[in-house]
Amino acid sequence: MTALLLENVHKSFGTVQVLKDIGLEVADGEFIVFVGPSGCGKSTLLRVIAGLEDVSAGRVSIGGRDVTATPPAKRGIAMVFQSYALYPHLDVEGNMALGLKQAGEDRKVIAERIAMATRMLSLEPYLKRRPSELSGGQRQRVAIGRAIVRKPDLFLFDEPLSNLDAALRMATRVEIARLHRELGASMIYVTHDQTEAMTLANRIVVLRDGRIEQVGSPMELYNDPANRFVAGFIGAPSMNFLKAGPLGAPGAELGIRPETLRVAAEGPIRGTVTHVERLGSDTNLLVVTPTEETVTVRLFGQHDHRVGEEIALDFDRARALSFDAGGKRLRH
Amino acid sequence: MHKARHNPLNSIAAHAALLTWTAIALFPVTVILVNSFKTRKAIFREPLALPDAESFSMVGYQTVMKQGDFFLYFQNSMIVTVASLFLILLFGAMAAFALSEYRFRGNTLMGLYLALGIMIPIRIGTVAILELMVDTGLVNTLAALILVYTAQGLPLAVFILSEFMRQVSDDLKNAGRIDGMSEYAIFFRLVLPLVRPAMATVAVFNMIPIWNDLWFPLILAPGEATKTLTLGSQVFIGQFVTDWNAVLSALSLAILPVLVLYVIFSRQLIRGITSGAVK
Numbered sequence: 151m152t153a154l155l156l157e158n159v160h161k162s163f164g165t166v167q168v169l170k171d172i173g174l175e176v177a178d179g180e181f182i183v184f185v186g187p188s189g190c191g192k193s194t195l196l197r198v199i200a201g202l203e204d205v206s207a208g209r210v211s212i213g214g215r216d217v218t219a220t221p222p223a224k225r226g227i228a229m230v231f232q233s234y235a236l237y238p239h240l241d242v243e244g245n246m247a248l249g250l251k252q253a254g255e256d257r258k259v260i261a262e263r264i265a266m267a268t269r270m271l272s273l274e275p276y277l278k279r280r281p282s283e284l285s286g287g288q289r290q291r292v293a294i295g296r297a298i299v300r301k302p303d304l305f306l307f308d309e310p311l312s313n314l315d316a317a318l319r320m321a322t323r324v325e326i327a328r329l330h331r332e333l334g335a336s337m338i339y340v341t342h343d344q345t346e347a348m349t350l351a352n353r354i355v356v357l358r359d360g361r362i363e364q365v366g367s368p369m370e371l372y373n374d375p376a377n378r379f380v381a382g383f384i385g386a387p388s389m390n391f392l393k394a395g396p397l398g399a400p401g402a403e404l405g406i407r408p409e410t411l412r413v414a415a416e417g418p419i420r421g422t423v424t425h426v427e428r429l430g431s432d433t434n435l436l437v438v439t440p441t442e443e444t445v446t447v448r449l450f451g452q453h454d455h456r457v458g459e460e461i462a463l464d465f466d467r468a469r470a471l472s473f474d475a476g477g478k479r480l481r482h
Numbered sequence: 483m484h485k486a487r488h489n490p491l492n493s494i495a496a497h498a499a500l501l502t503w504t505a506i507a508l509f510p511v512t513v514i515l516v517n518s519f520k521t522r523k524a525i526f527r528e529p530l531a532l533p534d535a536e537s538f539s540m541v542g543y544q545t546v547m548k549q550g551d552f553f554l555y556f557q558n559s560m561i562v563t564v565a566s567l568f569l570i571l572l573f574g575a576m577a578a579f580a581l582s583e584y585r586f587r588g589n590t591l592m593g594l595y596l597a598l599g600i601m602i603p604i605r606i607g608t609v610a611i612l613e614l615m616v617d618t619g620l621v622n623t624l625a626a627l628i629l630v631y632t633a634q635g636l637p638l639a640v641f642i643l644s645e646f647m648r649q650v651s652d653d654l655k656n657a658g659r660i661d662g663m664s665e666y667a668i669f670f671r672l673v674l675p676l677v678r679p680a681m682a683t684v685a686v687f688n689m690i691p692i693w694n695d696l697w698f699p700l701i702l703a704p705g706e707a708t709k710t711l712t713l714g715s716q717v718f719i720g721q722f723v724t725d726w727n728a729v730l731s732a733l734s735l736a737i738l739p740v741l742v743l744y745v746i747f748s749r750q751l752i753r754g755i756t757s758g759a760v761k
Contacts, residue, residue, distance in 0.1 A: 224662075235654045235657040248663075249661035296657075
């Protein structure tokens with residue numbers, strides 16, 4: 151069964167077209183991540199799915215039901231917001247209960263659901279606290295709990311980790327992945343952080359300017375991007391794009407991932423090291439070629455390179471990608 | 483407490499300034515209160531002296547109680563003020579919510595139109611208002627005053643409240659929508675509690691001018707049954723003779739209810755400020 155079906159979805163604000171002909175099918179239990187630069191329409195698309203924005207044209211179906219004209223509360227969704235959006239005047243229990251109370255659920259059912267969510271998220275000690283008495287991480291867990299108790303057909307996450315610090319972000323990421331396994335529910339997750347996208351997603355949807363650029367599993371997008379935009383967007387540090395001519399390659403540009411470059415005695419690329427980042431496990435070099443192109447090199451382990459050093463670089467030609475002048479992938 | 487940041491000189495200077503200001507602000511009120519308990523002679527001989535055994539007199543209060551229906555005036559003022567405040571806050575907040583929350587054609591224009599009322603004094607339209615009230619048979623009713631004061635208070639209320647409501651997080655309102663709350667529930671249960679400090683500000687700003695107003699009661703509701711306190715007190719002020727005992731007593735009594743209302747609203751103000759601070 152399909153959890154979500156988007157057909158030719160368009161959305162405009164006045165004369166500005168924010169979403170252009172979006173089509174997407176999400177299978178039951180899938181974890182889908184929307185990524186893209188800011189302003190690409192990923193949050194708007196999520197709000198369209200939630201029913202917080204109406205579509206200008208097209209159809210939205212959730213769980214096989216056409217919900218294009220259904221209000222958010224009746225779509226069978228739950229949403230977790232970047233700013234947590236907890237009700238400030240209610241305690242943790244009240245926050246989780248509100249949606250069910252509005253839906254007229256039985257009091258016993260509400261208590262059971264809250265007990266389940268509380269157990270899953272270890273929120274027992276905080277049930278009687280107000281949101282203002284909780285830390286950021288705890289607030290986000292309450293927000294996730296508020297989504298879980300509704301037992302929705304579809305979970306929507308709007309950049310839920312962007313307000314957390316790095317350590318907490320990692321812990322919450324693991325928690326969301328665990329929840330997805332335990333609940334087996336369909337989830338849609340919006341982020342601009344590609345680590346989150348790569349680690350959480352079954353499939354990633356890359357958006358740009360209101361259009362879907364490519365849909366695929368994280369490794370498909372990394373290994374086999376459809377165009378220059380996806381190639382540059384997925385992977386960190388991002389892919390190097392060098393003029394193809396001097397390297398004897400077809401097309402306009404050759405895309406080389408920083409991790410497929412290596413320092414060699416003799417190589418097709420020569421340049422000066424302008425910056426060295428030592429991360430312990432990796433060493434990143436920024437190399438500027440005589441033609442003013444900047445190349446990022448990712449070396450595994452610790453290496454003793456200095457700024458100002460002249461080096462030569464070699465790369466794995468089988469793993470380099472060719473693009474034409476319009477940014478389209480050339481396959482050989 | 484904070485020794486490093488604590489400078490006794492600064493503290494003394496700050497307190498001196500605050501005390502001076504308090505003295506200046508309280509002086510007229512004190513003079514009114516003190517003199518309302520004195521005989522007429524004592525008021526003019528030594529206006530600043532406290533009442534003693536010889537000069538103490540309740541004659542002012544007795545006159546006030548005897549002359550006219552003072553409790554009725556009191557009640558009228560209270561009804562007019564409270565009802566107007568309620569309507570200003572209710573309709574002002576609703577209009578502000580609509581203007582700040584919904585995108586519709588003419589939103590900005592509507593906002594400007596409502597804000598125009600801040601700049602144009604309602605008293606300019608007195609004659610038209612009076613004609614309107616005569617035509618609708620509302621002259622000499624409290625409803626006439628309530629309607630006028632509501633109209634007078636709405637522009638500023640809409641202006642201030644819509645500014646505050648824009649700051650209420652969209653995510654919060656959307657979370658309410660996903661949880662199945664109606665737009666009214668979102669307005670009353672999520673947004674209103676969060677803009678409570680702004681509501682208190684609007685209430686205080688509107689309350690004092692309404693309570694003290696003489697103009698509209700005199701023109702629209704001068705009848706005995708609908709006199710407000712301010713208008714009622716005017717009987718003691720004559721062109722040639724003024725019963726100062728009665729005037730001062732009436733003023734002293736008139737302070738009380740506003741004081742009570744102000745205490746209620748200012749507690750909201752303070753609570754609003756501290757709840758934001760500990761977040």
